[in-house]
Amino acid sequence: MxxxxxxxxxxxxxxxxxxxxxxxxxxxxxxxxxxxxxxxxxxxxxxxxxxxxxxxxKDKGELLDAVAHEGWDMLNAQMAKAKAEATTIQDKLTGLGVSYVRFAQANPALYRVMYDSSRDKEALPDHAHMQDDSAYCQVRDTFIEAGADVNNEIDLELATNAAWCAAHGMAEMISFKMFDHLKVALGGEEAFIRATFQHLGIFAAARPR
Amino acid sequence: MxxxxxxxxxxxxxxxxxxxxxxxxxxxxxxxxxxxxxxxxxxxxxxxxxxxxxxxxKDKGELLDAVAHEGWDMLNAQMAKAKAEATTIQDKLTGLGVSYVRFAQANPALYRVMYDSSRDKEALPDHAHMQDDSAYCQVRDTFIEAGADVNNEIDLELATNAAWCAAHGMAEMISFKMFDHLKVALGGEEAFIRATFQHLGIFAAARPR
DNA sequence: AAGATGATCTTTACGCCGTCCAGATTCAGA
DNA sequence: TCTGAATCTGGACGGCGTAAAGATCATCTT
Missing domain, CATH: 1.10.10.60 (Homeodomain-like)
Structure with missing residues (x-):
């Protein structure tokens, strides 16, 4: 059989x-x-x-955790690729943000699992923000490349967190139909993402302060 | 019995x-x-x-929808109160953002239900962004009060959407333990929220362009 | 080589879930 | 008062997460 x-x-x-x-x-x-x-x-x-x-x-949650882990790895890899392909610092920053949102859009169910399993532990998994190749570190390093003050650790973390907030917020909003007309008006989803980021400043320009 | x-x-x-x-x-x-x-x-x-x-x-989902609806009403009311209590335009904007995040923080389970039931329909409920007293309209109107160009509808919507992304992203991040040391370093959760918003620009200053 | 050991997988079972259906109860209008 | 519709109960079905006990099989010891 x-x-x-x-x-x-x-x-x-x-x-x-x-x-x-x-x-x-x-x-x-x-x-x-x-x-x-x-x-x-x-x-x-x-x-x-x-x-x-x-x-x-151990239980269903642990299986989901393993799935989520692979999701974070995929996201990290995709963002690394985006950063590597960009030439200017400006492009690198924006590219990282766009790449993040595009990942969430291309893998909505996986993206959901990634955050759901994080929320249970009230912490993002370490490899999502602590390892050298993590999305978090890539963004932070790009801020440094852009001239952020390395000695002001607090401000650097704030900026990186702010970028993460913007990207995650955008990732959740973009699937809502209520913004479809903006995508059309701006000529595509990527233009919508970039325009929103421009309003949020952080991905559009490095902001060493 | x-x-x-x-x-x-x-x-x-x-x-x-x-x-x-x-x-x-x-x-x-x-x-x-x-x-x-x-x-x-x-x-x-x-x-x-x-x-x-x-x-x-009709089913469980419809009950959850009803619960979510009341959640949006509560959020709208809380933000209206925050806006009314603020004096300057600056305060109004920041107050709206802080109020949004505080709501999510105070009612995490309700906040989750609100977005989960929205995601199923791929749309935020109308009363969450279309009625005059909605959070969305309050933010948009404040941008107008701050001098945004009323004739540039697209840009106004982009700005409002950007603000929403920032607030939602912040609302989801703030419960993660990985930022606890930033809260301590800045002297409280509200300071952390405000500092992040400052990096995101949008809530810290009206940005008519 | 033989047998013991422990890891892996199956079977069975329990209680909870969302939902449907048939019947009982109660309200409202003629 | 009678009738019909709205509301609620009880029971049932299949699916779920998970625990316990037994079967199977790779590996290790001697």
Whole structure:
């Protein structure tokens, strides 16, 4: 008797069920949305019994955490690419912000999981803002490149936080239909994002003070 | 046989079960958080059978919508109060932003429900941004009072949207522990909010352009 | 090589959930 | 007063997260 999903032939026990579960979860997240993502559905998609995941994750939340972790890694990578491709400091800053919003827009369900699992712990995961290649550090470093005062740690963090607020706020707003006419008037979504950032100042110009 | 919750003696059928259900939901939301808010629990809290709510709401989502609606009304009122109490235009703008964030902070579960039920419809509810007393219109009007060009509708909407992004982003960030040391360093949460807004420009100064 | 050990997976079960349906109760209008 | 509609109850269904107990299988010890 064959499983319908992605199993085919299982070598010993499964091989790497943990990996398979995370992949199945991300597949379901894309295709069915966040509300349809149940532990049982993930197990089903991976071709395994409903209780099997408990040997790899303490509970559903821990599986979601693992999915969120990969989301942050993807976001960090995408922003690094955006920064690398930009030439001027100005472009780097704006590019980072636009890249952030575009990620949220391209992976809305994943983006939601990333913040939901953060909110439970009342903290963004460390690798999302503490490691060298993190989105947070990339923004902060760009502010430094732009001439921000390295010695004023507080102000540097404030600026980075402000940028994060702007980007996250924009990421949540852009999917609301109420702004569609602005996108049209400005000639596309990216123009809308850039225009909003311009009003917020922070991504449009480095503001060493 | 008496119910344990808030029923006591029911006159005819219940009186106004719709009202009672919304109140029960908000009570549970405050005390138990958003994850614990099930339709059955709400019915239980209201002292009524699990199927009773279906005579007043199409499904769970519609009950949540009603709760969200009251949340937006509360937010609009709180922001109107903040604006009325401020004297200068500067104070009005900053006060609106601070008031928004404070609301989200004081009612985190309600704030979550407000945006979750919006996201499902891909639109903020009309009364949250279209009526005269809405938070959106209050911010926009203040920009006008501050000298924004009334004829440039697009730019005015962009500015208002930008302000909303900043406030919402800040509202989501402020509960993360990773910023606690900034709150301490700046001498309180409100100072942290104001300093961040200052970096974002938009709430710190009207920016007619 | 053989058997023990422990990790992995399945089966079964429990209580909670959202929702539907059939019947009871009560209100309102003729 | 009778009738019909609105409101509420009780019970049922399938899906959920998760725990416990048993089966299976890779690996380690001797």
């Amino acid at each position: 064959r499983e319908t999903a992605a199993a085919e032939n299982r070598p010993y026990h499964h091989g790497d069920l943990r990996r398979a579960l995370i992949d199945a979860a991300r597949r379901l997240l894309e295709s069915e949305g966040p509300t349809a993502l149940s532990l049982r559905a993930v197990a089903r998609e991976a071709g395994v019994s409903p209780a099997a995941p408990y040997h790899h994750f | 008496r119910e344990t919750a808030a029923a006591e003696n029911r006159p005819y059928h219940h009186g106004d079960l719709r009202r009672a259900l919304i109140d029960a939901a908000r009570r549970l939301l405050e005390s138990e958080g958003p994850t614990a808010l099930s339709l059955r629990a709400v019915a239980r809290e209201a002292g009524v059978s699990p199927a009773a709510p279906y005579h007043h709401f």
